[in-house]
Amino acid sequence: MASSIQESLNAALASIGGWITSGLEWLGGIGRIGGQAVLRGLRRPFGFYDILYQVVALGVRSLPLASVMSIFIGMVLTWQFGEALIGFGAKNAVGQAAALALVRELVPGILALTVGAKMSTGMAAELGSMKVSEQIDAIASLGADPIKKLVWPRLVAATISLPLLCVWGNVLALAGGAVIADVVFDVPSDYFYETYVDELWPSDYLSGLAKSLVFGVLVGLIGCYQGFTTKYGTEAVGLATTNTVVATSVSILAMDFLLTTLFLPVQ
Amino acid sequence: MEVVYELKSVCKAFDKHVVYQDMSLVISAGETLTVIGGSGMGKSVCLKLMLGLLHAESGAVLFKGDEVSALDYHGQRELRRRVAMVFQGGALFDSMTIMENVGYALREHTSMSDSEIAERAWECLEMVGLGADRAILTRMPASLSGGMRKRVAIARSIAVRPEVIFYDEPTTGLDPSNIRRIDEMIRKLQRELGVTSVVVTHDMPTAFSVSDRIAMLYDRKFPFVGTPEDFKHHAVTEVRNFVQGRISDGAQR
Numbered sequence: 294m295a296s297s298i299q300e301s302l303n304a305a306l307a308s309i310g311g312w313i314t315s316g317l318e319w320l321g322g323i324g325r326i327g328g329q330a331v332l333r334g335l336r337r338p339f340g341f342y343d344i345l346y347q348v349v350a351l352g353v354r355s356l357p358l359a360s361v362m363s364i365f366i367g368m369v370l371t372w373q374f375g376e377a378l379i380g381f382g383a384k385n386a387v388g389q390a391a392a393l394a395l396v397r398e399l400v401p402g403i404l405a406l407t408v409g410a411k412m413s414t415g416m417a418a419e420l421g422s423m424k425v426s427e428q429i430d431a432i433a434s435l436g437a438d439p440i441k442k443l444v445w446p447r448l449v450a451a452t453i454s455l456p457l458l459c460v461w462g463n464v465l466a467l468a469g470g471a472v473i474a475d476v477v478f479d480v481p482s483d484y485f486y487e488t489y490v491d492e493l494w495p496s497d498y499l500s501g502l503a504k505s506l507v508f509g510v511l512v513g514l515i516g517c518y519q520g521f522t523t524k525y526g527t528e529a530v531g532l533a534t535t536n537t538v539v540a541t542s543v544s545i546l547a548m549d550f551l552l553t554t555l556f557l558p559v560q
Numbered sequence: 561m562e563v564v565y566e567l568k569s570v571c572k573a574f575d576k577h578v579v580y581q582d583m584s585l586v587i588s589a590g591e592t593l594t595v596i597g598g599s600g601m602g603k604s605v606c607l608k609l610m611l612g613l614l615h616a617e618s619g620a621v622l623f624k625g626d627e628v629s630a631l632d633y634h635g636q637r638e639l640r641r642r643v644a645m646v647f648q649g650g651a652l653f654d655s656m657t658i659m660e661n662v663g664y665a666l667r668e669h670t671s672m673s674d675s676e677i678a679e680r681a682w683e684c685l686e687m688v689g690l691g692a693d694r695a696i697l698t699r700m701p702a703s704l705s706g707g708m709r710k711r712v713a714i715a716r717s718i719a720v721r722p723e724v725i726f727y728d729e730p731t732t733g734l735d736p737s738n739i740r741r742i743d744e745m746i747r748k749l750q751r752e753l754g755v756t757s758v759v760v761t762h763d764m765p766t767a768f769s770v771s772d773r774i775a776m777l778y779d780r781k782f783p784f785v786g787t788p789e790d791f792k793h794h795a796v797t798e799v800r801n802f803v804q805g806r807i808s809d810g811a812q813r
């Protein structure tokens with residue numbers, strides 16, 4: 294009896310150990326590919342055309358999704374806060390209440406979790422199929438550097454695109470909130486707008502932007518790393534892609550928590 | 561004869577899976593060496609070791625006397641200008657036109673202008689028998705047949721006039737007339753460009769028609785190396801079985 298408990302305890306410890314080891318290996322791999330991309334990317338030529346191409350592919354094509362997500366999160370959150378504030382007879386404060394949560398947290402967070410996850414899975418699928426069909430080896434065999442050609446432009450493009458989408462998302466979330474305030478709670482939308490903007494300091498916008506910048510880096514690194522480490526076979530591409538969704542969302546939430554603890558005491 | 565590649569006691573493993581154990585092989589200038597062996601035994605790995613795309617755990621992979629895995633950035637670029645590889649399935653870049661594919665290495669290695677690159681790409685396509693219609697330059701790889709994709713891949717690899725060309729299963733999955741076409745092309749390029757060729761295949765007719773020498777991968781090394789004549793009447797049962805198309809269980813292990 295005691296020995297079997299001992300055995301299963303050992304097995305559990307071993308599997309936790311294996312889990313931690315592979316997690317650390319994964320983080321190390323992400324760090325390595327990021328370091329290589331920056332070191333080689335900052336050498337001439339910078340590959341502006343490739344970066345621009347990726348900004349269009351990743352950023353511009355994500356505009357519809359980013360817009361829809363932002364409008365809805367603005368509406369939903371304003372509705373929820375409005376309901377809560379009516380109870381205190383303070384529905385006019387709905388603008389102040391929604392502003393901080395949306396700008397500091399929800400717009401960057403939700404956009405990273407949806408648009409960002411879409412970007413990183415797209416990268417993992419594209420690079421994964423390039424890996425499986427030996428196109429990545431072919432780039433190297435022709436004397437070019439796959440990290441510079443493939444990772445660098447995607448990393449830069451994701452890092453630029455996500456904050457820009459976040460700025461746009463802030464505008465739409467505010468608009469969505471104003472519509473709900475006016476229609477549902479009878480708070481005039483221009484009043485909502487004034488109280489909303491009044492509540493915000495530049496540092497609030499900046500912390501939101503800083504978050505989406507960091508999320509953009511994460512999205513680019515995870516997408517590229519998952520693609521480059523795809524094993525052989527077409528089913529491996531599917532596996533790499535689904536793993537990427539999980540890896541991206543968990544990393545974004547963990548990073549969000551970290552950044553929140555970093556930014557909040559400033560207020 | 562001058563030695564181009566020398567592999568000495570190479571060991572290569574992926575985690576616990578040992579692909580090569582104490583493997584040695586010599587490739588001389590101007591010859592066409594064919595590597596045969598069952599699938600999944602490490603033929604592609606051998607080519608990638610010689611290009612520095614993979615690194616051996618121990619042993620030496622020497623290109624004209626220089627250790628491939630010890631080359632610096634410029635040495636490695638130089639190696640990959642002089643040695644080209646035609647990948648299994650072609651590995652053409654899906655998002656680029658045929659001209660951009662064939663001109664890729666020229667853009668990397670030379671300062672040729674766009675029109676010069678287009679001209680050279682066209683020359684290479686003519687050399688592989690795709691010179692019938694200039695419209696091919698602007699087509700995408702997905703719109704080509706398997707045989708054409710293989711030939712475009714060959715054109716891409718000869719664009720920088722390499723000294724050595726590796727062909728990874730150039731005829732696998734093609735119909736007989738395309739197989740004969742590719743075989744002829746390999747011989748023609750060797751004659752006209754004087755290249756050294758390493759052809760990986762498990763297609764015996766191809767091996768017999770293009771090779772000066774054949775090396776058979778068996779038990780994680782190349783124990784059987786000889787001329788096509790040697791292989792047609794080999795004394796060892798495993799070799800005879802492979803050549804006659806009966807891949808015995810022993811050959812897989």
Ligand SMILES: Nc1ncnc2c1ncn2[C@@H]1O[C@H](COP(=O)(O)OP(=O)(O)O)[C@@H](O)[C@H]1O
Nearest residue numbers: 525574579597598599600601602603604605606
């Ligand atoms: N990059 C890699 N990572 C892990 N295993 C690999 C890798 N490349 C090849 N292998 C393994 O090495 C063995 C030999 O592969 P390969 O050289 O492609 O065989 P083939 O003789 O068919 O060309 C296979 O079992 C394959 O799974």
Ligand SMILES: [Mg+2]
Nearest residue numbers: 603604648728
């Ligand atoms: Mg192979």
